[in-house]
Amino acid sequence: MPKKNPEVENSELAKSHFVRCRFCGQKNSVKDDYKNDDANCGKCKLPLSNEPHKKFTDLHKNDYVHPLDKKALNALKAIPGVDSILKKLLAWTGESAIRVSFMASAVKVTPTQCPDLYAKLEIACKTLGVEMPDMFVQQNPVVNAFTGGVDKPIIVLHSGLIERLNDEETLAVIAHEVGHIHAEHVLYLTAARLMEILANISVARLLPGSEIIKLVVSMGISSALLSWARRAELSCDRAALLVVQDPHVIGRTMMKLAGGTFASKIDYELFLEQGREFKKNYDEKALDRFWADTMNAGLSHPFPIWRVAEALEWAESEEYKGIMAR
Numbered sequence: 001m002p003k004k005n006p007e008v009e010n011s012e013l014a015k016s017h018f019v020r021c022r023f024c025g026q027k028n029s030v031k032d033d034y035k036n037d038d039a040n041c042g043k044c045k046l047p048l049s050n051e052p053h054k055k056f057t058d059l060h061k062n063d064y065v066h067p068l069d070k071k072a073l074n075a076l077k078a079i080p081g082v083d084s085i086l087k088k089l090l091a092w093t094g095e096s097a098i099r100v101s102f103m104a105s106a107v108k109v110t111p112t113q114c115p116d117l118y119a120k121l122e123i124a125c126k127t128l129g130v131e132m133p134d135m136f137v138q139q140n141p142v143v144n145a146f147t148g149g150v151d152k153p154i155i156v157l158h159s160g161l162i163e164r165l166n167d168e169e170t171l172a173v174i175a176h177e178v179g180h181i182h183a184e185h186v187l188y189l190t191a192a193r194l195m196e197i198l199a200n201i202s203v204a205r206l207l208p209g210s211e212i213i214k215l216v217v218s219m220g221i222s223s224a225l226l227s228w229a230r231r232a233e234l235s236c237d238r239a240a241l242l243v244v245q246d247p248h249v250i251g252r253t254m255m256k257l258a259g260g261t262f263a264s265k266i267d268y269e270l271f272l273e274q275g276r277e278f279k280k281n282y283d284e285k286a287l288d289r290f291w292a293d294t295m296n297a298g299l300s301h302p303f304p305i306w307r308v309a310e311a312l313e314w315a316e317s318e319e320y321k322g323i324m325a326r
Contacts, residue, residue, distance in 0.1 A: 021046065022053040023123045023171075044119035045167045053245060054324060055127050061183040063323055064238040066310070069183075072228035076188065079221055086191045086221070090150055098148050098190075099134075102156060106136035116167070117174070121155070124175040127243045128182045135174070137162065143257060144300075145173050147180040148190045164260075169253040172240045179239025185232050192229035195222045196300065226297075233301045237311045242323065247315035251275075254308035272312065279309035 019030050019039075026043035039048045076082060102108075109117045114137060125132050133153045140158040147155050155177045162170060180189055241250055248268075255271050256263040281288040296302055302310075314320050 019048050019050070022049055022051060024119050026119075040167065043116070044123060044171075045116040046120070046123075046171060047168065053127075056129055056242070056323075056326075058326075059129055059182070059242070059323070061235075064235060064242060064314075064319075065183060066231065066234040066238065068231040069228070069235040072224070072231045073188070076221070076224040076228050079224060082221055083187070086187060086225075087150070089191060089194070090187070099152070099154060102136045102138065102154060106138040106156065109135040109137060117157070117162075117170070120167075120171045120174050121178070123171065124178040124243050127175070128178055128239060130178050130182050133178075133181060143260075145177055146189075146193065146300075147177045147186060148193060150187050150190060153181050153186045164256055165253060168244060168246075168249045169256065172244050172249050172253045175240040175243035176233075176236045178243075179236035180232070182239060183232070183235055185236075188225060189229060189232065192225045193300075195225060230296060230299065230302050234307065234310050237307055238314055238320075241311055241315060241320070245324070247312050250311045250315075251308050254304040254311075258304040272308065275305050275309035275312065278303075278305050279313065282306070 017030060017032060017034075018027050019034065020027050021041035021044060023046045024041060024044040026041050028039065028042055028048060030039050030048065034048075040046060041048055107113065109121065111118050117135065117137070121132065121135050124130075133147075133149075133155055135155040135157065137157050137159060141160040142158055143161045143164055145155065145157045145161055147153055155174065157170075157173070161173060165173065180186060237250060241247060244250065251272055252268065254275075255266055255268060258271070259266045278292075282292055283289075292303070292306070296306075301307070
């Protein structure tokens with residue numbers, strides 16, 4: 001391998017300077033004519049910028065939780081003994097089974113394995129003030145991610161999701177999942193995902209603890225749980241916004257979730273206009289609201305058009321501006 005001329009090397013160094021990544025703090029060498037977004041951080045791979053990035057030391061979940069999330073969770077908690085019943089349900093299924101499953105079938109993200117994803121997880125956790133959970137990448141073409149566990153939450157990213165999104169959008173998804181931990185969703189969210197799996201009661205009968213499963217269904221906990229879980233996603237989109245601190249990163253992420261591989265041909269401004277139109281009709285027309293809620297009832301997440309409209313509306317609110325001004 002030919003040696004580099006020291007004079008050339010010193011000349012190149014003289015033409016560069018250092019920019020510290022606003023997200024992860026990594027010191028990066030850039031050219032003198034560098035401009036914002038011209039280069040990416042060598043550690044987290046996010047665009048370098050001279051803009052500050054706010055970290056929160058006293059953020060409370062009630063600062064950003066969506067009203068629909070709060071209302072649905074209050075309805076769920078009004079069911080007598082719901083917490084103890086759900087903990088008993090998850091004790092039967094075993095939290096350790098979740099961890100063993102992904103340790104055996106997915107790639108664990110560490111400082112040396114997928115280090116840029118690990119750096120993004122660090123950014124989300126430090127911004128929101130959350131202890132670092134384990135995170136895995138699972139081979140799955142479905143564009144999705146989820147958080148599970150009870151005492152020790154884990155985050156799982158599908159490979160199809162990472163392949164579809166850029167680095168900023170990937171940070172938004174990771175921050176959304178960290179938001180579930182910060183907002184203390186994990187117990188209910190894990191139970192909700194379990195109830196989705198056990199929707200076929202004939203399968204549920206074969207499992208230990210089937211009497212607990214029947215109790216969850218008969219008391220109306222299952223339906224209340226799934227209704228809440230969809231609305232909880234709106235709160236975590238807000239948490240993601242508090243991490244990426246750019247509403248259009250959330251908007252572009254939702255555009256890719258809605259348009260898939262066709263997203264590169266979609267006009268972003270028209271997509272946002274569609275979201276605002278949906279939100280207006282949802283708020284003002286009872287029939288539109290009925291059909292949207294009915295069709296969304298079988299899904300784990302609200303429609304992406306709905307989500308982008310909610311996130312952008314909150315980005316313009318005094319509530320969001322007040323949090324960012326602290």
